[in-house]
Amino acid sequence: xxxxxxxxNGREHQVDVDPGTPLLWAIRDNVxxxxxxxxxxxxxxxxxxVYLDGQTVRSCSLPVSAVGKSEVxxxxxxxxKEAVAVQKAWVAHDVPxxxxxxxxxxxxxxxxxxxxxxxxxxxxxLAMNGxxxxxxxxxxxxxxxxxxxxxxxx
Amino acid sequence: MSLVRTGTMALLAGSLVAIAIATYPGLRRAxxxxxxxxxxxxxxxxxxxxxxxxKNERAVALFEEAGKVLQSPRCMNCHPAGDRPTQTDRMIPxxxxxxxxxxGMGAPGGLACTTCHHEANFDAARVPGNPKWQLAxxxxxxxxxxxxxxxxxxxxxxxxxxxxxxxLVHHMAEDELVGWGWTPGAGRTPAPGSQKQFGELxxxxxxxxxxxxxx
Numbered sequence: 139x140x141x142x143x144x145x146x147n148g149r150e151h152q153v154d155v156d157p158g159t160p161l162l163w164a165i166r167d168n169v170x171x172x173x174x175x176x177x178x179x180x181x182x183x184x185x186x187x188v189y190l191d192g193q194t195v196r197s198c199s200l201p202v203s204a205v206g207k208s209e210v211x212x213x214x215x216x217x218x219k220e221a222v223a224v225q226k227a228w229v230a231h232d233v234p235x236x237x238x239x240x241x242x243x244x245x246x247x248x249x250x251x252x253x254x255x256x257x258x259x260x261x262x263x264l265a266m267n268g269x270x271x272x273x274x275x276x277x278x279x280x281x282x283x284x285x286x287x288x289x290x291x292x
Numbered sequence: 293m294s295l296v297r298t299g300t301m302a303l304l305a306g307s308l309v310a311i312a313i314a315t316y317p318g319l320r321r322a323x324x325x326x327x328x329x330x331x332x333x334x335x336x337x338x339x340x341x342x343x344x345x346x347k348n349e350r351a352v353a354l355f356e357e358a359g360k361v362l363q364s365p366r367c368m369n370c371h372p373a374g375d376r377p378t379q380t381d382r383m384i385p386x387x388x389x390x391x392x393x394x395x396g397m398g399a400p401g402g403l404a405c406t407t408c409h410h411e412a413n414f415d416a417a418r419v420p421g422n423p424k425w426q427l428a429x430x431x432x433x434x435x436x437x438x439x440x441x442x443x444x445x446x447x448x449x450x451x452x453x454x455x456x457x458x459x460l461v462h463h464m465a466e467d468e469l470v471g472w473g474w475t476p477g478a479g480r481t482p483a484p485g486s487q488k489q490f491g492e493l494x495x496x497x498x499x500x501x502x503x504x505x506x507x
Binding site: 160179193198199250 | 387388389390391399400401402403404407408410411412414416417418419
């Protein structure tokens with residue numbers, strides 16, 4: 139075990155874990171933020187997506203020892219105009235079905251819009267295909283991202 | 293209590309994702325069959341080629357030996373002929389879909405290599421990593437090419453990132469992403485031999501005139 143200071147959603151958290159612990163479990167079990175989900179554990183489904191210094195990462199494939207002083211953002215701390223637009227569009231399109239994958243979907247969608255405010259269908263597919271949805275809400279996800287992009291146009 | 297909670301979560305989530313993955317053809321294929329042997333092959337030392345008197349013949353033989361590395365899945369997977377890398381010893385299409393993008397790091401705004409691949413291999417998730425992790429540029433595509441074509445390509449400065457022969461030798465012998473091929477992490481067969489042996493073969497090939505295999 140070793141002590142780490144993780145900066146998550148603007149707050150510092152002390153955690154005492156094995157250095158090889160995936161960031162996901164430090165976030166969920168040690169810090170208690172359970173919005174980030176465990177899906178596959180092998181970076182194949184995207185349910186555990188968080189931001190590391192603003193960039194999407196799969197927290198199941200990142201050991202705590204590799205986080206360093208980087209800032210972690212989870213679904214609980216997601217802010218900004220893209221996040222608001224995505225949240226509203228998600229509600230408007232009634233995107234979630236079972237909802238399990240949705241925090242990862244929202245993290246990826248907001249990141250996409252931050253980098254590409256007017257994504258095409260192909261842009262959306264390339265950005266979102268790493269986020270698997272067992273309920274196959276992909277059509278609504280794509281429509282909601284387009285709606286959010288329109289909102290951001292003003 | 294944490295273990296109980298984690299176990300329960302894993303069971304529930306695992307069921308959901310297992311269904312999702314089972315219905316996703318690429319992932320199902322990747323999971324279904326055992327991969328090839330993880331035992332690395334070997335490389336002959338440079339001294340073994342000293343008996344070849346003709347310089348060009350010796351260079352070709354040296355390059356063919358070094359080609360065992362160049363044509364291993366550890367190198368070829370990230371030198372695709374298209375936009376999408378391959379993965380595993382069987383060189384199946386990379387899951388999830390990622391593309392080269394302008395900088396070899398993924399589509400702009402799309403799924404970046406660094407979303408999953410970090411500074412080092414993470415064997416717990418079987419995800420490989422390296423600080424330089426990225427796709428080779430399209431002009432360095434090797435998949436579907438003969439060893440002779442790869443040879444001509446890597447010594448052409450217009451196609452090798454502007455490298456001189458000395459820089460090419462240094463790259464093969466010292467570059468850390470090239471070196472990852474021999475420490476690829478869990479579930480992946482290392483490239484044959486060692487990076488040191490590979491670098492020696494490439495240097496000897498260059499010193500012998502850098503002739504390429506025919507075809």
